[in-house]
Amino acid sequence: MTVTSGTRGTVDPDILLDGVQLIGGEWVPSATGRTIDVINPANQHVIARIPRSDENDVEHAVQAAERALPAWRDMSATARGELIFKWAALIDAKGTELDSLESQEVGRPSWGPPGMGRQLRFIAGQADKVHGVSLPTHHPEAVGFTLREPYGVVGAVIPWNAPGPLFAVEVGAAIAAGNTIVIKPAEDAPLTPLALAKLALEVGIPPGVINVVTGYGAEAGAAIPAHPKVRRMAFIGSPETGRIIMAACAQNLTPLHLELGGKSPQVVFSDADLDAAVRGMAWSITLNTGQICAAGSRVVVERSIHQEVVERLAKQMEEITVGPWYEQVTMGPLVNKKQHERVLGYIDIGKESGAELVLGGGVPAGDKFDDGFFVEPTIFDKVDPDMRIAREEIFGPVLSVIPVDDEAEAFEVANGTDYGLVASIWTRDVGRAVRASRALQAGQVGVNSAFGAAAIGAPFGGYKNSGFGRNMGADSVLEWTQVKAVSMSEAGLPRR
Structure with a gap:
């Protein structure tokens, strides 16, 4: 492995992962055996290598997420939130290392302590605030109410420009709602997302809840929205790719949100x-x-x-x-x-x-x-x-x-x-x-x-070709839930 070194910057080996991705709590290479070089855009040095995955790796990741779903979904929402709070605290503790890593893979100057921990704390506080509503009924012997439930296995594809914050926003909200997730970061800047996933495992978020598959969009990324067991999708990127993702989701009637480009x-x-x-x-x-x-x-x-x-x-x-x-x-x-x-x-x-x-x-x-x-x-x-x-x-x-x-x-x-x-x-x-x-x-x-x-807590999303759906706001966890209406009454009462 070649890493940037010397007085001009280092990458902490404790958070830098080389040649592996996260599936079912295990750090594994791709099924293809191929890799992609992650390049520092300031000097074109190789920082690390990542698996060049395809639909086979996505299949394994979806299976792992499906196995992890029942226990994670049924865990107390407060307990899920507490684990995300712990994740945020560890991210803060590793802030300098994460900032350096993202600076080198994206090419940006240091922004100081990263905001991912703050974003996750905001999300964690919403985990046990997922409320249904009571509904009026036709007779006093009945009650009606709604439940908000996770979709199940969900997917996301994120871009390279702010990989750490975008990973935290999408993954944090999805798992806070009780979903398990398969996410593909951009091949140009996947190292910070992999490091964040590693920290999530270290604080006790169970294996299979977060699965990170790396590779090219056409090979690995396209397989996520196309998978019939992925029940909801998130995509952040260009309108051109957003249309492709939306078309793939349409085949399985998979709901999604799209955060696309801008010309502000x-x-x-x-x-x-x-x-x-x-x-x-x-x-x-x-x-x-x-x-x-x-x-x-x-x-x-x-x-x-x-x-x-x-x-x-x-x-x-x-x-x-x-x-x-x-x-x-x-x-x-x-x-x-x-x-x-x-x-x-x-x-x-x-x-x-x-x-x-x-x-x-x-x-x-x-x-x-x-x-x-x-x-x-x-x-x-x-x-x-x-x-x-x-x-x-x-x-x-x-x-x-x-x-x-x-x-x-x-x-x-x-x-x-x-x-x-x-x-x-x-x-x-x-x-x-x-x-x-x-x-x-x-x-x-x-x-x-x-x-x-x-x-x-302002919700973020677009009008027109900038997409639809919102994240980052006070309802970000609700975006990853679906509504079930429940009506209860005594047996034998007339129905109207």
């Missing part, structure tokens, strides 16, 4: 606090190198302040430092060669379409950038709303500035894409903020907030 607008009016707005917009598009579905990639700005906003944004983004994970930088590389080529390709499209390149547009110069997938923070001005860079998700640090004349045009442009994940408005006008909150077609609206992230 940042709507800026002349009365905005521009200091706060510019900081927020620059942070939103460069965090994780723009590889976030909620990234505010379109600045829809009132024409009277358009030039000032562009100048301020350029100055702010010039201060973004770029480099490998072990440096104190703001932004790291893109995750892989394919993504690097994609983002640079969109930059070329922007230039060819007539948008004005204000900042960036290329690859940083210097020896330390030669072996990684780095790109400069980039701003395009005078972007037409119909240009591809204004309509399609780039998933990189590329910002499009679109000037508008008034509020009505701003809302029209903001809503003028197929996506509807997040939208932000920057204004001091309370009335306009209220109008925007209703007018903007997005699952989350932030007023004077880049991601709308000020609220605790």
Whole structure:
């Protein structure tokens, strides 16, 4: 096994797993015997290798989840929550190691202690708050009520941009509800999910409750929604793959939730606090190198302040430092060669379409950038709303500035894409903020907030092609339950 080492970062061998995946509580290779290299995108060094699994491994994982289901489903909901609380505590204790591992497989700079423990504590508190309701009856000798029950064996496929948090969100809520799960992380960044699963076993979450199958989407990932014993699915990723997952689920009438892409607008009016707005917009598009579905990639700005906003944004983004994970930088590389080529390709499209390149547009110069997938923070001005860079998700640090004349045009442009994940408005006008909150077609609206992230327990999900269903909120565990209606009455009473 080759691991990143030396003063430029290490991977803790206690949490780094090489060549194995988790099925039924056992760390096993793939049935195929093949592996995939996990590459550090800052230097293309091999961090570890993972099994290249297929439908046979998924079958074994589903069987393991099915065996574990009765005991886990029937366990006291409070006991399930207590185990998840213990899992969260161990994650916090291993926070530095997990942050380093995810930094190296994703390519991002250190974010400090990771938030997975906090997310799991929020979920664990919901485990024994899964309530039914009482129902009115036709006669006093009868009672009616509803039960919320787990689906059974469930599945999930998650992307590479935030593998630890997304693993915690999906797995935590699913198992808190009493389900057992088979999950496939992205082949580019599966190591943090595997480490989290290892910690779950260490705190006593039973074997088979969490099963992690690694491999490519077309080989391992596609087999999960296609499996007839997988009763519910979650997918986070692109709309294109989301459609494939949904089609597979349709064959077995498997319910699912989809969290897909975004082309989030940042709507800026002349009365905005521009200091706060510019900081927020620059942070939103460069965090994780723009590889976030909620990234505010379109600045829809009132024409009277358009030039000032562009100048301020350029100055702010010039201060973004770029480099490998072990440096104190703001932004790291893109995750892989394919993504690097994609983002640079969109930059070329922007230039060819007539948008004005204000900042960036290329690859940083210097020896330390030669072996990684780095790109400069980039701003395009005078972007037409119909240009591809204004309509399609780039998933990189590329910002499009679109000037508008008034509020009505701003809302029209903001809503003028197929996506509807997040939208932000920057204004001091309370009335306009209220109008925007209703007018903007997005699952989350932030007023004077880049991601709308000020609220605790806000449900996360999209409108339109950004998907459907919600996670992270106060009802996240309920999303993994189904409702059963029960009617009880004395034998022999007339039915109506």
